[in-house]
Structures are given as C-alpha cells and as structure tokens.
Amino acid sequence: MSREKKPQSHQPSLEELLEGMIFLDLWQDKMFLGQEFLTWLYLTSERDEHIFELENGMQVEAWFENSLQLTYGQGPNKRSVSITTPEDPRDPDWDEAYTALGNNKKVTKGTLKIKCEDRQFRLTLPHDTLSPQGLKFSTVKDTTESDDLGKAGKFLERIATTADLFSILEGLFNLFLSQRLTEAWEEEELPRLKEYLSKRK
Amino acid sequence: MGLIKGNPTLTRYRVVDQLTDEFTEDFIGERLRKFAFIDIEKTSEESSLGWVELLNELSYDFQLGSFRFGPNYAFILRQDSRKLPPKILNRYYAVLENDFVKKIGRKPNSVKKKELKENLRQDLMRRCLLSTDLYEVAWLTTKNELWLAGAGEKLRANFEDLWLKTFGLTIRLLVPVTLALELVPPHRREDILELVPSLMDGK
Known part of the structure; x- marks a missing residue:
C-alpha cells in the first residue's frame, strides 16, 4: 500500500x-481502529504528561482515570481484564495495565x-x-429549573458543550490517524511507544 | 435521560441525505405527529414506540416551537412496554382450565385451549404495569448530525427504523471507521479501508 498517495x-x-x-x-x-486509538491515547498521555496539541493548535489535557479495560483477541478467544485503581486519579498505579499491554x-x-480551556469532561x-457513556460536564450545572425556558436554555448549553467535546x-x-496513516507510524511512533512500554513493564 | 439532566450516554449519527426545502418546521412537526407515541395504558398491547416532546414526555402534539431549539430540533423517543412472565400466565391458566373442567366435564381441546389462553393473556396484560423508557434525540441540522441519548443494538435498530419511517432520511452511525473516513482528506480514505491491525505490545 502506498503510504503517501497524491x-x-x-x-x-x-x-x-x-x-x-x-x-x-x-x-x-x-x-481495531478504536482499540489502537485508545491504546495510543493511553500510552501517549502517560508518556507526554497528558498534554496533546491538536492540529488546530488547541492544547488539550487528556488522561485515563481510575478504570481501564484491556482486551486480547475476538469471539471465543477474547480475553479481557478490567483494572480499577482507587489511588490518586492523576497518578494511578497502572502496573497491571502495562503488563496487559505487554x-x-x-x-x-x-x-x-x-480538560480544555475552561471545560472539563469525564x-x-x-x-x-x-461515543461517550456517562458523560459528566463540569461547566454545565444540572438543571433543576422547572420552567421550560430554563430547561431549553440548559439543553442548548449542553448541546454546545457536547459538540465541543466531540470536536476535541x-x-x-485525527492526531492518531495522521500518524497511523504515514510511514512514521511503523518507523517512529510505534517504536517510541513500544520503548516506553518496555520501560514501564 | 441525558441531554437535559444527568450524565448522558450518546450514539452519534451523520444525516447523509441533504435536507430539501420541504423540511420546514411545519413539515417536521407533521411527521413527528404522524409517528408520535401512542398510549397503550388501557390496552393489552405489549409495547409502543414513538416520539414525544422534549420538555414534556406526556405530550405529543408537537405544536410549533415545542421541538425547535435554536438551529436544532429535539424530541424524545419514548418506549412503553409491559411484560407478562410465562410463570404468571401458566398459574392463572391452570385455574381457568380447572374451572373449565368442572363446568364442561372435560379438558379443553387444543383450539379451545389456545383461545382461552389468548383471552387470559390479554386480560392479564391489561393489568400489568407499564414501564417507560425515554431517549432524547438532538438533530443538529447545521452539522447534519444526530445524537441519540442511549446506546445498545436493540435501541439503535428501533431508533433507526422509526427515524427512517418518520423522515425518510438516510443516517450513518458514527463509529471509528466512519469517523476516520470523514476526518481524513478524501485521497486518504482508501488507506483507511486498507489498514490492518498493528502490534502495539512492548516486544
């Protein structure tokens, strides 16, 4: 497959x-695309202290907190392990995760x-x-307002915040794809991730 | 719930078909009314699926202004369902059959048994309490995007089916591969289709 198609x-x-x-x-x-993306996101986040610079110049902090599920294989050969860490969420003990990745x-x-500017999502x-499950917004308060105008306003606010999350x-x-589709993935990024992983195992 | 209150779980779609001039607020309201939720409280129906208003799940009038929020449309997919456990049906049927034998002097034949059981099932169903599930839907027309506040294969199938019947617009589920195909430049799309898994272990 040609990697640099015109x-x-x-x-x-x-x-x-x-x-x-x-x-x-x-x-x-x-x-596998989603699995590789999440694996890349996890390792890159741990390696680069959670900081990502998106192609539009926006700086984003993203990290996995508390729980991870890792899987090998598919169908009847599928083996999964779930890891939950009750420790400090910014510095959880991921030894088991590194072993599983290895x-x-x-x-x-x-x-x-x-975290991105004034917005936080979990x-x-x-x-x-x-697609997000159990999405928590930190910038939009849960609505307790009973009148329709209040509810509609909150709804619009949450729509806009969710659209921001999807954009992030x-x-x-896209950052992952831009590396995954080039020769640099096999030649540079993958060896870098493997090296980081072998150090952490 | 989710988009108004609580922590939503979302399923994301792309609306593939372009909206024609026909898709006015009036038209959308009319289509929502046509496929609105039908109350089955006083019936023996097992389930009912349809649209209700976003800010009032008990209303399905879809008056102008009740489903448009800025540039977006929003409503709720409501599903009411009731379940009759086979154990309950069998328990009451045994009583009914016993009464039949006492009255007629023999067991009902297979045709009569079927009729008795069906009548009993309908009677018991009417007495079963309904459970209601609500899934918000946000249609972001400026982005050709559709969000369903819920997940799962069965829900997706029900939603996609009702959406198509209501609006006749093709939608595409946004999952890693379709999202990737949208994000990369057109000349890299074939590359996505040709990708094979790579090893990411530490060996």
Whole structure:
C-alpha cells in the first residue's frame, strides 16, 4: 500500500466509496481502529504528561482515570481484564495495565478525563463507537429549573458543550490517524511507544 | 435521560441525505405527529414506540416551537412496554382450565385451549404495569448530525427504523471507521479501508 498517495483529480465521495459495502462488516473489520486509538491515547498521555496539541493548535489535557479495560483477541478467544485503581486519579498505579499491554492486549474501554480551556469532561469511552457513556460536564450545572425556558436554555448549553467535546475527541482521533496513516507510524511512533512500554513493564 | 439532566450516554449519527426545502418546521412537526407515541395504558398491547416532546414526555402534539431549539430540533423517543412472565400466565391458566373442567366435564381441546389462553393473556396484560423508557434525540441540522441519548443494538435498530419511517432520511452511525473516513482528506480514505491491525505490545 502506498503510504503517501497524491490526491487524484476525481475522488469518489464518501457515499460512493461506501456504496455496496455492508456497514456491519466494515465496522467489525475495522474495529481495531478504536482499540489502537485508545491504546495510543493511553500510552501517549502517560508518556507526554497528558498534554496533546491538536492540529488546530488547541492544547488539550487528556488522561485515563481510575478504570481501564484491556482486551486480547475476538469471539471465543477474547480475553479481557478490567483494572480499577482507587489511588490518586492523576497518578494511578497502572502496573497491571502495562503488563496487559505487554501481552498484546489493547485498551477497549476507559474512564477518560479531558480538560480544555475552561471545560472539563469525564466520560467512559468504548472502542467500538468512540461515543461517550456517562458523560459528566463540569461547566454545565444540572438543571433543576422547572420552567421550560430554563430547561431549553440548559439543553442548548449542553448541546454546545457536547459538540465541543466531540470536536476535541475528533481532534485527538485525527492526531492518531495522521500518524497511523504515514510511514512514521511503523518507523517512529510505534517504536517510541513500544520503548516506553518496555520501560514501564 | 441525558441531554437535559444527568450524565448522558450518546450514539452519534451523520444525516447523509441533504435536507430539501420541504423540511420546514411545519413539515417536521407533521411527521413527528404522524409517528408520535401512542398510549397503550388501557390496552393489552405489549409495547409502543414513538416520539414525544422534549420538555414534556406526556405530550405529543408537537405544536410549533415545542421541538425547535435554536438551529436544532429535539424530541424524545419514548418506549412503553409491559411484560407478562410465562410463570404468571401458566398459574392463572391452570385455574381457568380447572374451572373449565368442572363446568364442561372435560379438558379443553387444543383450539379451545389456545383461545382461552389468548383471552387470559390479554386480560392479564391489561393489568400489568407499564414501564417507560425515554431517549432524547438532538438533530443538529447545521452539522447534519444526530445524537441519540442511549446506546445498545436493540435501541439503535428501533431508533433507526422509526427515524427512517418518520423522515425518510438516510443516517450513518458514527463509529471509528466512519469517523476516520470523514476526518481524513478524501485521497486518504482508501488507506483507511486498507489498514490492518498493528502490534502495539512492548516486544
């Protein structure tokens, strides 16, 4: 596969590209993308002290806090381990996680904390959808207002904050993809991550 | 719940079809009313699935202004369901059959048994309490994006089916591969489709 393809004069639209493909097969076939992203996110976050600079220049702090699920294999051969650390969430004891990663398990779910400017989010992020579960917003108070205007206002505020979160998650995923699709992934980033992992095991 | 209150779990979709001029607020309200939730409280129906208003899950009038919030549309997918455990049905059927034998002097034949059981099932279902599940839906028209405050295969299938019936608009679930295909430049999309897993262990 050529890693540095040049743009062609006619690129098929996404719908044209996906035409005839069975969505569930495609989703299943590329399920590893979410696992590799979460594994990369976890290792890079630990290695680089939780700081990520997105392609738009925005600086984001992101780290896994308290719980991680790591999995090896699929179907009947699937082996999972769940790790929960009650220690200081910013410095949890991840020894078990490093051992699991060393045994070729990949991160399949984790409790992620994200800080960006004045916004903070805490969410569980599963590898199969990369959509937040149990999302907690720190900047939007839960509504106790009973009138519709108050509720509608809070709703709009939460929509905007959730859109910000999706934009940050996309920024992080894009950062991963921009490395994953180049030769630098095999030649530089992967060896760097493996070296970091072998030091921590 | 989720987007108004609490800690939401979200499923994210892309609305693939472009909105035509037909999709006015009036039209959207009309479609929501057509596929609105139907109350089954006083019936023996097992479940009912439909749209209700975001700020009042007991209302499904969808008057103008009740489902539009700034540039977004929002409503709730409501599912009411009741379950009759087979053990309960069998227990009451045994009583009914006993009464039948006393009255007629023999056990009911298979046709009669089926009829008695079905009537009993409907009677017991009417007496079962309903449970209600509510899933908020936010349609961000400026981003062609749709969020469902809930997750799971069955919920997704129910939602996707009702969405298509209501609006006839194709949606695509946003999962890692579809998200990646959207994020990379068009000339890198084939690369995503050709990717194979890489080893990330420490060996």
